[in-house]
Amino acid sequence: MRVYQVPVHTRLWLATALITCSLPQLLLGPVWQSLLLGVVVAIRWLVDHQRMRLPGRIIRGGLLVAAVGMTWFSFGRIYGPEAGVALLVSLFSLKYLEMVRQRDAYVVIVLGYFVCATALLFERGPGMFLFVLLSMLLLTAALVGINHSETKARASSHIKTGSVLFLQAVPVTVVLFVLVPRVAPLWNMQLDSGKARTGMTDSISPGDISELSESSELAFRVAFEGALPPAAERYWRGLTLSHFDGRTWQQAIPRGGAVDSYLYNGRGAPPDWYQQLQAQGKPQSGYSYQLIMEPTQRRWLFAMAVPMLEEGEASLARDMRLVARAPVTQRTRYSITSFPDLRPAIVLDVLERELMLSLPGDSFGRRARTLADQWRRDSRTDNEIVSRALRHFREQPFHYTLKPPPLTTDPIDEFLFRTQRGFCEHYASSFTFLMRAAGVPARVVVGYQGGEQNTLGSHLLVRQYDAHAWTEVWLQGQGWVRVDPTGAVAPDRIALGLRASLRGDEEAQDTLEGLDSFASGGLLGRLQQWTDYVDFRWQTWVLGYDNASQLQLLRHWLGEASPLRIAASLVAAISVLLTLYMLILLRQAGTRRQTVLEREFWRVHQRVEQQVGHPLAQGLSPQALARVIDLKWPKAGPLAHQWAVYYQQLLYNPGFGAGKAQIRHLRRLRNRLYKLLD
Amino acid sequence: MRLPAPLHDLYERWLSRRLPRSGRVVLNQKRIFIFPTGYGFFYLLVASLLFIGGINYENNLILALSFLLASLFLVAILHTYRNLSGLGIRNGDSESGFSGASGALEVILFPERRDHLCLWLYWQGQAAQQVSVTGGEESSLWLNIRLNQRGRILAPRLKVESRFPLGLLRTWSYVSLDHYCLAWPTPQEWPQCPADGGDDHSQQVPTGRAGNDEFQGLREYSPGDSLRRIDWKGYAAGKGLNTKLFEEPAGGRLWLRWDRLEGMGDEQRLSILCHWVLTLDQQQLPYGLVLPGMTLAPDMGDVHRWRALDALACYPEFD
Amino acid sequence: MxxxxxxxxxxxxxxxxxxxxxxxxxxxxxxxxxxxxxxxxxxxxxxxxxxxxxxxxxxxxxxxxxxDMLPADILGVSVFDPKSQDFSLREGPVFxxxxxxxxxxxxxxxxxxxxxxxxxxxxxxxxxxxxxxxxxxxxxxxxxxxxxxxxxxxxxxxxxxxxxxxxxxxxxxxxxxxxxxxxxxxxxxxxxxxxxxxxxxxxLTRMVDKVRATDELIDYVQRLLDATRSDDRFVAGLSPRAGLGLLKAARAWALIGGRDYVVPEDVQAVWSAVAEHRLAARQGGSVAAMTQSLLQSVPVVRR
CATH class of the missing domain: 3.40.50.300 (P-loop containing nucleotide triphosphate hydrolases)
Incomplete structure (x- = not known):
């Protein structure tokens, strides 16, 4: 059997497409894949140049077995996302080697499409998508080449044809993307990228958050519809920690409480606390926003109090938090409205009150308890206790730092009375302890505070260094009230963010430098703002374009998103595009637009036609037109001939030079001529 | 794919009504058919698989990729169609042959307004030939044709096909050119020359050059004189270039006659006449041909032979 | 001139x-x-x-x-020259x-x-x-x-x-x-x-090639050619060779008219002589009349 020869003019495109499509996997995957591709391209080159025979079936089979074996060796299996993609890329290379019929070349192209698709499984940024589009363009050029059986065809013509096809296909693609209804998954195929991200843990003990503070990685983004809350109100609650063992704060639910009554997902009978919340009715003022979570591998979401979910899959917890159904493994978007005024509606029952007042054993925080007792005695209301405590933090020589000295045996007393240096976690922890000791129900809240506004869009960027811890106290009639002791010590931390609060602190210089270089102004800063903006829009418009946002958009455009209307608009939009292409493609070759001079002739032609009263021949030359005028209006004859000769010079004598002045002169002649035509 | 006979006949009749014979055809949407190829269907399957993948992984980018494949397919419909639309096809030359052998017809392709790449032309049962029409130039193609019987063999329905640029779709058209090839009769050996004239009306086979031209004399050569009549011997002897003058005796030429083969079938008569045309031509004897409705004056040479053979092929309808 | x-x-x-x-x-x-x-x-x-x-x-x-004339009667023939013992060409009248x-x-x-x-x-x-x-x-x-x-x-x-x-x-x-x-x-x-x-x-023939034709004029010539090709009355349109001939004849006509550039009238003047004999009518009728009517209907200046 004769081995199929890829046309000479197409070999380069096919090889380039092969390498480009495989590149993302080659960069991530094991080295032997690059080696395999190199060997395959080299062999094919030698075969195409008749330097060697195509390796026989046994060798090709051997290579296949080796590729499967190496995949097993590298990944420990040959299925699953990573191993599967690696195997697919190897098959792609091997099929390229195995092109013995034209059909095989087609199969190579199709495998290329799949390889492009798998590249998008793990990385969904705009950059990767552009790269995949480039790969697709190369595949299309190669496909054009395979179908161009003429031997004398030029290689560059393929990419030209391919580009034309591609450019025309892109608008159609956009129409399909926007209008084709999103169907629910036929079966669930969640992929996790397997990489755990840094982020909040579900417990804190002093010392942890300083690590977070130094990371400028993105935590989540928030896009507001309408006004932004003031900077001091941007507290993104993640977890509430209510159990303290003297060193570590942890999540807890009241003794005897059932977990399922703690969370409500909108289905089934609502628990008591939710009913009470509902009974309040929706307050008028709230903040509406879209929360775009980065993958955390955790279930909790970050929102301002009191969050109500508009769109997305999550439940409301009793402590005013949102909890996702499953761990967040990929960027996910939630629509949320927060109603700060709903706080008083949250009730505190006996069991919960007990939990919120619980303290560790007596060996921890003796002096603190004494201080708290003192406040209790001196104050008439809980409110007063809170004020006294805040005043205490303000007046005593407390110092905000990210590098506090270690606290060894009794973190509360050691911090409050000896070191007096620490960051939010220390303050939140000791403040909550003091409140509980004074008989005020209190808990620690961890989450993020603040956020940086992107100057190009209305969204906030919350980064890992915005992580924060604060306290919530229960006050009769006010419900859970947020108290941030860190604000008492370092007001800048709250109002201006971490960077401002650290300025002038010599110990924190290193940290500060790292943070500065990220958010610095100038070109780099602006570039980063742009990158972030593009990434954000990509996230909201492209990746986040799901069933719900599609319906919303279609309702906005079509009034009603009925299947009939969607189908009709889909057909109409595509027909318009294709008709437009047809007109462009089938137009007469070489048609240029009419020039000023050419228009000038037809003006006179038309005028004479009107005056004469019957149609004139299309084929009249300027001179013949002048003769027509001469016959009908002998007076105008000389001027008509003058006009015709001048026109003829302008249009047909290249030595005459048809500048603006000449055209003006021609117009003057025409106007004078018009006056004589009556 | 073969349709059942009655359906096939219906289809054939529909086609010939829709595409009547003509000497010059420009392909337009009335004549062009388009349908996905096997690969085109495979491609659509791949696009659907990617669509399902995109839905299941809830990956909008993979969905976009499947939409891009679908869009390329849609755009390819236009481009594939365009590659055939506006292509002109007209009659070219023809090459006759003996019946039972093969002849050839020339088909000329001309562009109306754009290039046409990688076209395949063939008629039923023939291998396809590839041709491109570029740069506003005409291209011509010779297609072989089986000459199964004597006479005018009309061009079969020509199929013009193209898959350019992506091979996802096949566009084709049928062209019935008003073009024919002459099939000469198969020579049949026959001992008696069906001829009048020659020496004393004898029906003997004349052999060699008959001495039937009487030499009259010489005159100076002038341009336009036949070279056969030049006195080469004299020229070689240095007497200059002279033309020989002859007087042709009446009845000195042979007339091959249809009438002289009475009692046979038409085809057999033609075959015998054909045999004799070839024989006399080989012997370089001037001969004429008399068929019912056509008379060819005696002459000799290639052109004369062709005309005689063509006349035999055309019988009984001459132009 | x-x-x-x-x-x-x-x-x-x-x-x-x-x-x-x-x-x-x-x-x-x-x-x-x-x-x-x-x-x-x-x-x-x-x-x-x-x-x-x-x-x-x-x-x-x-x-x-x-x-009964043969090609050699016009082109000439190689003859054996006994004096030089070699073949020499006896030129035909075409020379x-x-x-x-x-x-x-x-x-x-x-x-x-x-x-x-x-x-x-x-x-x-x-x-x-x-x-x-x-x-x-x-x-x-x-x-x-x-x-x-x-x-x-x-x-x-x-x-x-x-x-x-x-x-x-x-x-x-x-x-x-x-x-x-x-x-x-x-x-x-x-x-x-x-x-x-x-x-x-x-x-003079060399000068003809130097006579200039603007793009607008070449467009006109092309429109004329195109018109013969899309006209159903003709069996086939003019060939590209005919187009070149038409332009060249128009150039020569312009030169005789004393111009070094071509105007549409030049093209029109030579049109019939150049085009008529190359066109054949599909269904009878006067080719001369048809070629003239084309001249009437094809716009001289692009619409």
């Missing part, structure tokens, strides 16, 4: 009353093209050709075509500057083919040796318009090799009276004075 006018006047003396055709014939010569004259016998075809040769001092031969091929349609297709090929290639190949034809080289062929017995009509593909076809027609009555009174035309021709040398003619 004056020389050209003088040349026209000279030839005009013998071909009376046919200024238009004369100008076309001259244009054809200057455009380096071959001319086909279609007329009944005795209309002055031969006189015209002879007069042109005379005025331009061209080497002139005339061949009367007959049915001349102006060849009048009289009644070309009387020759067999093969002989016609040989001449037309020589016209196209401007050289003759005999026994594998190519010989250039003299420069300039013009063929003025004449053909009888009606299908007369024993004629071989030139096929369309061959007609394409003639740049122009003109017909002289009957002379105007007063001109004919003059003619009748004037006596012997042949002696008149003999008395014509040479106006331009053959070298001068070569120079």
């Amino acid at each position: 004056q020389a050209l006018t003088k040349a026209l006047a000279q030839v005009g003396q013998v071909v009376l009353g046919k200024e238009e055709q004369l100008k076309l014939a001259l244009t054809c010569l200057m455009a380096n093209g071959h001319l086909l004259i279609e007329d009944l016998p005795g209309m002055g075809k031969t006189t015209l050709a002879h007069a042109l040769a005379r005025v331009f001092q061209l080497d002139y031969r005339r061949v009367q075509f007959t049915s 001349t500057q102006l060849l009048l091929a009289d009644e070309i349609n009387r020759a067999t297709p093969k002989t016609q083919g040989a001449l037309l090929e020589a016209m196209e290639e401007r050289q003759v190949t005999l026994d594998g040796v190519s010989r250039k034809l003299p420069e300039p080289f013009f063929v003025v062929a004449t053909q009888n318009p009606v299908d007369q017995a024993g004629t071989f009509v030139l096929p369309e593909s061959q007609l394409d090799r003639f740049l122009m076809r003109i017909s002289l027609g009957y002379p105007a009555p007063e001109v004919e009276r003059n003619l009748l009174a004037g006596g012997d035309l042949r002696s008149l021709v003999r008395n014509l004075k040479a106006v331009i040398s053959s070298e001068g003619l070569i120079k």
Whole structure:
């Protein structure tokens, strides 16, 4: 059997497409894949140049077995996302080697499409998508080449044809993307990228958050519809920690409480606390926003109090938090409205009150308890206790730092009375302890505070260094009230963010430098703002374009998103595009637009036609037109001939030079001529 | 794919009504058919698989990729169609042959307004030939044709096909050119020359050059004189270039006659006449041909032979 | 330019009353093209050709075509020369500057083919040796318009090799009276004075190529060609070769008009002579009328 020869003019495109499509996997995957591709391209080159025979079936089979074996060796299996993609890329290379019929070349192209698709499984940024589009363009050029059986065809013509096809296909693609209804998954195929991200843990003990503070990685983004809350109100609650063992704060639910009554997902009978919340009715003022979570591998979401979910899959917890159904493994978007005024509606029952007042054993925080007792005695209301405590933090020589000295045996007393240096976690922890000791129900809240506004869009960027811890106290009639002791010590931390609060602190210089270089102004800063903006829009418009946002958009455009209307608009939009292409493609070759001079002739032609009263021949030359005028209006004859000769010079004598002045002169002649035509 | 006979006949009749014979055809949407190829269907399957993948992984980018494949397919419909639309096809030359052998017809392709790449032309049962029409130039193609019987063999329905640029779709058209090839009769050996004239009306086979031209004399050569009549011997002897003058005796030429083969079938008569045309031509004897409705004056040479053979092929309808 | 006018006047003396055709014939010569004259016998075809040769001092031969003529009769033949013991070429009548091929349609297709090929290639190949034809080289062929017995009509593909076809027609009555009174035309021709040398003619033909045509004009020519191709009344449209010929003839016409650039009128003037003989009507009717109507309907300036 004769081995199929890829046309000479197409070999380069096919090889380039092969390498480009495989590149993302080659960069991530094991080295032997690059080696395999190199060997395959080299062999094919030698075969195409008749330097060697195509390796026989046994060798090709051997290579296949080796590729499967190496995949097993590298990944420990040959299925699953990573191993599967690696195997697919190897098959792609091997099929390229195995092109013995034209059909095989087609199969190579199709495998290329799949390889492009798998590249998008793990990385969904705009950059990767552009790269995949480039790969697709190369595949299309190669496909054009395979179908161009003429031997004398030029290689560059393929990419030209391919580009034309591609450019025309892109608008159609956009129409399909926007209008084709999103169907629910036929079966669930969640992929996790397997990489755990840094982020909040579900417990804190002093010392942890300083690590977070130094990371400028993105935590989540928030896009507001309408006004932004003031900077001091941007507290993104993640977890509430209510159990303290003297060193570590942890999540807890009241003794005897059932977990399922703690969370409500909108289905089934609502628990008591939710009913009470509902009974309040929706307050008028709230903040509406879209929360775009980065993958955390955790279930909790970050929102301002009191969050109500508009769109997305999550439940409301009793402590005013949102909890996702499953761990967040990929960027996910939630629509949320927060109603700060709903706080008083949250009730505190006996069991919960007990939990919120619980303290560790007596060996921890003796002096603190004494201080708290003192406040209790001196104050008439809980409110007063809170004020006294805040005043205490303000007046005593407390110092905000990210590098506090270690606290060894009794973190509360050691911090409050000896070191007096620490960051939010220390303050939140000791403040909550003091409140509980004074008989005020209190808990620690961890989450993020603040956020940086992107100057190009209305969204906030919350980064890992915005992580924060604060306290919530229960006050009769006010419900859970947020108290941030860190604000008492370092007001800048709250109002201006971490960077401002650290300025002038010599110990924190290193940290500060790292943070500065990220958010610095100038070109780099602006570039980063742009990158972030593009990434954000990509996230909201492209990746986040799901069933719900599609319906919303279609309702906005079509009034009603009925299947009939969607189908009709889909057909109409595509027909318009294709008709437009047809007109462009089938137009007469070489048609240029009419020039000023050419228009000038037809003006006179038309005028004479009107005056004469019957149609004139299309084929009249300027001179013949002048003769027509001469016959009908002998007076105008000389001027008509003058006009015709001048026109003829302008249009047909290249030595005459048809500048603006000449055209003006021609117009003057025409106007004078018009006056004589009556 | 073969349709059942009655359906096939219906289809054939529909086609010939829709595409009547003509000497010059420009392909337009009335004549062009388009349908996905096997690969085109495979491609659509791949696009659907990617669509399902995109839905299941809830990956909008993979969905976009499947939409891009679908869009390329849609755009390819236009481009594939365009590659055939506006292509002109007209009659070219023809090459006759003996019946039972093969002849050839020339088909000329001309562009109306754009290039046409990688076209395949063939008629039923023939291998396809590839041709491109570029740069506003005409291209011509010779297609072989089986000459199964004597006479005018009309061009079969020509199929013009193209898959350019992506091979996802096949566009084709049928062209019935008003073009024919002459099939000469198969020579049949026959001992008696069906001829009048020659020496004393004898029906003997004349052999060699008959001495039937009487030499009259010489005159100076002038341009336009036949070279056969030049006195080469004299020229070689240095007497200059002279033309020989002859007087042709009446009845000195042979007339091959249809009438002289009475009692046979038409085809057999033609075959015998054909045999004799070839024989006399080989012997370089001037001969004429008399068929019912056509008379060819005696002459000799290639052109004369062709005309005689063509006349035999055309019988009984001459132009 | 004056020389050209003088040349026209000279030839005009013998071909009376046919200024238009004369100008076309001259244009054809200057455009380096071959001319086909279609007329009944005795209309002055031969006189015209002879007069042109005379005025331009061209080497002139005339061949009367007959049915028993062979290609070699025109091109020539290799003959054995006993003195030099070698073959030498005996040149046929084609080796001349102006060849009048009289009644070309009387020759067999093969002989016609040989001449037309020589016209196209401007050289003759005999026994594998190519010989250039003299420069300039013009063929003025004449053909009888009606299908007369024993004629071989030139096929369309061959007609394409003639740049122009003109017909002289009957002379105007007063001109004919003059003619009748004037006596012997042949002696008149003999008395014509040479106006331009053959070298001068070569120079003129070179100048034709320098006559400029703007894109707008080329567009017009292209529109005309396109119109013949899309017109159902014709069997086939004009070939690209015809298009080139049309532009070249228009350039020559412009030069005779004293311009170094082409205007649409030049194209229109040569249109019929260049286009008519290359077009065939699909269903009868006058090709001349159809080609003229095209000229009326194709916009000179782009719409």
